[in-house]
Amino acid sequence: MLSGSSSGLWLLFLCALGCVIAEEDKKVISTIGSTAELTCIYPQEKKFILNKLRVFWQIADGSKLCSVVHTFNSGHENQSEQCADFRNRTRLFQDKLENGIFSLLLLNVSLRDEHTYRCIVQKKDVVFRVIHNADVTLKVAANNSLPVLSEPTGNCPDIGEKVTLSCNYSQGYPEPNIYWINRTDNSSLHPSSLKIIQDNDGTYSVFSTLKIEPNSDIKVGCIIENELLQQNLTVLCKLLNIWQITGVCVCLHVYL
Incomplete structure (x- = not known):
């Protein structure tokens, strides 16, 4: 050298x-x-x-x-x-x-x-x-992984209380943008929390949560945007309102 x-x-x-x-x-x-x-x-x-x-x-x-x-x-x-x-x-x-x-x-x-x-x-x-x-x-x-959207495990909250959804993403570069949307009407949803950290290898990880009321008519989307690649990674969660019958929260995931 x-x-x-x-x-x-x-x-x-x-x-x-x-x-x-x-x-x-x-x-x-x-x-x-x-x-x-x-x-x-x-x-x-x-x-x-x-x-x-x-x-x-x-x-x-x-x-x-x-x-x-x-x-x-x-x-x-x-x-x-x-x-x-x-x-x-x-x-x-x-x-x-x-x-x-x-x-x-x-x-x-x-x-x-x-x-x-x-x-x-x-x-x-x-x-x-x-x-x-x-x-x-x-x-x-870098856009090597898909966002992971998870719902609470076990029983749903009582009627009137909110469910917390989590969206995690890792190994992105440069620093990504994250958006929560209501895909039913394409309106924006404000996250309850958001944390972006740069890992030791220089890539970024994103952690965000959203609180919403369980409703069978809503599709929630978590979008990770890479501006440099002009690419969006989207995962959808359709909340199935069967907690009224079973007391269990279910989220049907779809990747776009």
């Missing part, structure tokens, strides 16, 4: 060869454990000679002492300066480099991979010069 000083010298070396402002700035969304493709394409040239080509991928947001992600130098992969976090997790499309496709595959994505990455392409005429820059911001998300 590069030290802070050697990493800085590496960046200065690249700049000495011709740093320019990134010509592209894209955002990629990937989920934990998946493979992300960081796009870098230079279509202006039909054919590159690989031994006259350099491709550098590095972290561009200054958030790490070591910034080297992947290096292709004059026809060869050279990962001697690669940050330990990226070891054995990066791939170029070797068969597409000569066609100007310098995109990078990042395997087994984790939360610590959230960075802005820079692709720097150099071509040798007499000397190497920068011909292309592209910045790609990787945003990481």
Whole structure:
């Protein structure tokens, strides 16, 4: 791994060869454990000679002492300066480099991979010069589990008293939003309690409760919203009002 000083010298070396402002700035969304493709394409040239080509991928947001992600130098992969976090997790499309496709595959994505990455392409005429820059911001998300909606076990409360429903969700990222709704008329319901905590692995867990009167005509929904993925996970509970006969609370669950 590069030290802070050697990493800085590496960046200065690249700049000495011709740093320019990134010509592209894209955002990629990937989920934990998946493979992300960081796009870098230079279509202006039909054919590159690989031994006259350099491709550098590095972290561009200054958030790490070591910034080297992947290096292709004059026809060869050279990962001697690669940050330990990226070891054995990066791939170029070797068969597409000569066609100007310098995109990078990042395997087994984790939360610590959230960075802005820079692709720097150099071509040798007499000397190497920068011909292309592209910045790609990787945003990481997780929506690995379904919300769990549970009702009290055992006997229902007396007539006129309320039932407490619980909605729990774990391993979400970024911090999710939670909503309770009455699906009978799509009105919002105010939670009795709400707790959101960030776990040791960086993901979020949500714990919320809702107090309602048992009623066979109501469907209650707990919705977990992941804004980054633009995805909602919904679990419905239809309260069956058979407590008047059996004295037992029953909640019929449906996932959407």
